[in-house]
Amino acid sequence: MKYFIANWKMNGSQESLELYCKHILDNDKFDSSKFILSVPAILTSTAYHILNKTDISLSAQCVSEHNHGAHTGQLSADMFSNFGCSYALVGHSERRKFESIESTCNQVKQCLTNNLKPIVCIGETLDEKQSSRTKDVLLAQLKPILDMIDEPSDVWIAYEPRWAIGSGLTPGNKEINMITHWVKELIDTKLIYGGSVNPDNIKTLTECDVDGFLVGGASLDHNSTNQMVNICTHYS
Numbered sequence: 155m156k157y158f159i160a161n162w163k164m165n166g167s168q169e170s171l172e173l174y175c176k177h178i179l180d181n182d183k184f185d186s187s188k189f190i191l192s193v194p195a196i197l198t199s200t201a202y203h204i205l206n207k208t209d210i211s212l213s214a215q216c217v218s219e220h221n222h223g224a225h226t227g228q229l230s231a232d233m234f235s236n237f238g239c240s241y242a243l244v245g246h247s248e249r250r251k252f253e254s255i256e257s258t259c260n261q262v263k264q265c266l267t268n269n270l271k272p273i274v275c276i277g278e279t280l281d282e283k284q285s286s287r288t289k290d291v292l293l294a295q296l297k298p299i300l301d302m303i304d305e306p307s308d309v310w311i312a313y314e315p316r317w318a319i320g321s322g323l324t325p326g327n328k329e330i331n332m333i334t335h336w337v338k339e340l341i342d343t344k345l346i347y348g349g350s351v352n353p354d355n356i357k358t359l360t361e362c363d364v365d366g367f368l369v370g371g372a373s374l375d376h377n378s379t380n381q382m383v384n385i386c387t388h389y390s
């Protein structure tokens with residue numbers, strides 16, 4: 155089965171999370187070890203208590219670049235690890251807007267020292283794509299990460315074109331494959347695609363050479379999540 159990473163962003167409540175988990179756990183058609191749930195930090199504890207006896211993994215949506223200390227409002231990789239998270243999104247485009255590459259690298263470091271697998275998001279804007287700068291932009295995001303890791307598999311990479319996120323638009327499969335094959339030559343690790351994945355297009359997208367999907371808006375609803383994971387089940 156392809157990995158399915160549900161990124162709830164800043165959505166959800168205790169009630170909606172409980173209902174969601176109930177419906178996901180009722181679905182016995184998929185391999186729950188390939189399901190990763192990324193809820194807002196404040197729901198991590200609830201998610202952990204519901205899911206800790208299942209194979210579903212939890213991911214932080216972001217971690218502090220610091221270890222601990224006087225950083226009001228921030229949460230450390232160690233804290234997420236302590237609450238049962240095994241993954242963390244790093245460099246999501248909704249955060250790169252105000253985070254530097256240096257901060258992204260520090261977050262990766264924090265994840266690696268605290269048993270969280272960083273899922274590093276990379277992606278180009280529409281303007282960068284239209285001016286044929288996609289690879290340059292992706293390389294600028296990737297290179298500092300490649301320079302700091304020991305093993306390629308230390309991190310996962312999520313290719314998320316910024317223009318595809320929340321827009322209803324996706325690249326064609328050829329385009330996704332072209333990018334992911336190129337990334338794979340730079341780093342041989344799990345490659346995830348994200349950006350407007352939904353129940354209508356996921357079947358076509360499963361034909362791409364990717365290990366899974368990072369899904370935002372369409373992962374909020376348990377019915378559409380179950381539809382998507384059931385489709386992912388048939389592809390590796």
Ligand code: PGA
Binds near residue numbers: 161321350
């Ligand atoms: P989307 O978001 O599926 O709503 O486009 C994906 C993401 O931002 O991770």
